[in-house]
Amino acid sequence: MLQIIVHGCEGKMGKILTQTAQDCGSVQVAAGIDARCQEGYSLSNPVSFPCYSEFSHCRTEADVVVDFSNPACLAPLLAFCTERKLPLVIATTGFQPEELSAIEKAAETIPIFRSANMSxxxxxxxxxxxxxxxxxxxxxxxxxxxxxxxxxxxxxxxxxxxxxxxxxxxxxxxxxxxxxxxxxxxxxxxxxxxxxxxxxxxxxxxxxxxxxxxxxxxxxxxxxLSKDIFAAGALQAAAWLADREPGLYSMEDMLS
The missing domain is CATH 3.30.360.10 (Dihydrodipicolinate Reductase; domain 2)
Incomplete structure (x- = not known):
């Protein structure tokens, strides 16, 4: 079973993603990371997995990180994934050119899947x-x-x-x-x-x-018609990315 860490687990899409993962049966949420969490648990959404407010507190093993957060969190996210050699699915949008360059640089070390829309x-x-x-x-x-x-x-x-x-x-x-x-x-x-x-x-x-x-x-x-489609696409991307070599991948790569 694919083990994922959800970054942005307290946000609207993070919650939809965790619910979609629980419903699909082939993906398990190993941990969540969000600045709004208190150590070990979610404040707003009772969940069965540990939640952390900072990357440095998370020692949970996983296969892929799925990110539904905001561009301000990019630097610590990339540092966490490159240090742990964790594949990363980025579903966040609104990046500036310098942030896109940072993603490309990190993709030299780990596989990264980025799409402006996960549908x-x-x-x-x-x-x-x-x-x-x-x-x-x-x-x-x-x-x-x-x-x-x-x-x-x-x-x-x-x-x-x-x-x-x-x-x-x-x-x-x-x-x-x-x-x-x-x-x-x-x-x-x-x-x-x-x-x-x-x-x-x-x-x-x-x-x-x-x-x-x-x-x-x-x-x-x-x-x-529902935000569920974005969560389903992100989970499909996570499963596809898990065993890839370092590089920057897109939805076009997966569909091809």
Missing amino acids: LGINVMARMLRLAAANLEKDFNIEIIEKHHNKKVDSPSGTAFLLADAVNQGCQVKKDLVFGRHGRADECRITDMGIHAVRGGSIPGDHTVLFAGPGETIEITHRA
């Missing part, structure tokens, strides 16, 4: 976008609209950037990203790709890519 459906959608963009880029304007709950702090979403990257991978001429159009007086160029963020209520995540051409439109939409 299998989103990553299949990215494949579809590469094909669509390759055929439509010259005559179609391309716009991305993403919708999330009112507690999401990063905007646009990491998934919106993932989808934009997929579009540009399919294009011969890369699109220039435009974030909203407030205050812009110029026309929408065919080389622009707009990204628009909507926040409200409890929306788990909606992403639509609009291809608008002369006389026709195409919309490709992914709608998350």
Whole structure:
């Protein structure tokens, strides 16, 4: 049975992940790490595994660490995993370029799986976008609209950037990203790709890519009905990563 350590176990996704692991039967949560824990137990969520407030307090053996936290925790997370030689699944988003560089550096020592979205459906959608963009880029304007709950702090979403990257991978001429159009007086160029963020209520995540051409439109939409899909994808990634060599892996690697 796969043994995992959940970093961010007190957060919403951390709790969903631990419940999903318990339900699937092939994964066991060996320990949780979260600054909101008191030593040995969770304050808000009765669990059967030990919880720690700091990495240095955790001596639990495991096969993989799964991270659903925030970018501010990256440095100690990477230090913990590289010191222990533990494979790492990073499901956190919103990293700055220097943080992405730190992840790439750590991947020289341990296997790291990072995706801006752990949904299998989103990553299949990215494949579809590469094909669509390759055929439509010259005559179609391309716009991305993403919708999330009112507690999401990063905007646009990491998934919106993932989808934009997929579009540009399919294009011969890369699109220039435009974030909203407030205050812009110029026309929408065919080389622009707009990204628009909507926040409200409890929306788990909606992403639509609009291809608008002369006389026709195409919309490709992914709608998350539950956050459970992100936990399921992260657990699948953990099982896939457990016996890999050091390197930086993505959902595309797993799907291939």
